[in-house]
Amino acid sequence: GDSGKMTHEDFAKLPAETGYILQLIDGMLIREPTPTYRHQRVSRRLQQILIAYFDKIDPQGEVFNAPLDVYLNDYTVVQPDLFFLPGTQPAQNDPVDSLPSLVVEILSPSTARTDRIKKLNSYQKAGVAH
Template sequence: MAIGIKQSLTYEEYAAFPSDRNRYELLDGDLLVTPVPTPQHQRASKRLQRQLEAYFEEQGLGEMFAAPIDVILSNQDVFQPDLVVARSDRIASRGIEGSPLLIVEILSSSTRERDRVLKARRYAQLGVPHYWLIDPDIPRLECFRLESGQYVLAVQAEGSATLEHPDFPSVTIRLAALVR
């Protein structure tokens, strides 16, 4: 079960947490704790990374990373998204500093509302241009684009459909391959 602890924390306090089996994040200073992902979750993450990694690097758009890696958007906003694409000038020794090009979250029963509402709102406020949500239970992929400070749905697909992204020519994602 994911929990949130209301207490204003900074990156320095966050960095002092133990390295255990939980995923720790800060959302506007509030501590978020999530248990380790399920095999279904990890499978979807790994398979999407395989489908996308070469595209982003070959196009010079950035490097793709899988969790756990800190994405430090402010001193009180530190996330560990399932997948993230960042330009080389954002990659530092402590993680990704500043807004990456893309954040991908894979929904689970314990993170669904947090990822869909709280994180989406905060990522938009902090200027993350692209935010994708994968629901492996349906399966569905929703790709949001930041416009005027809010996310709008750019494209989505579900079931066994193949998704072609309008902002990333030549990106084709086979949903069935993510969750089989």
């Protein structure tokens, strides 16, 4: 069964940890160091590009950036580097429980394995299109 897996309720009660981003993936707590300035520089530039793009094709939609918790299911709460919520799926709750149509993860050496394998699987299972 799912005994031993952490739920999103347990996760929500955890205290913040300075210097770390906490995420829950399939019931497992993932601790990653906070991003570097290089990571943030790339993230900011990509966010500007995405905002300009989506302003044209879905002006009601919104681009968000980490840190912001996104609830995918009872055992998965993640913080994508960037994500887009279409105008038909606006953000209404914290953590965000609307399904992003686009998720961007900027790979860095410390997070590449988690992002490429575990998080990608979680996004695919949840039905994230891109």
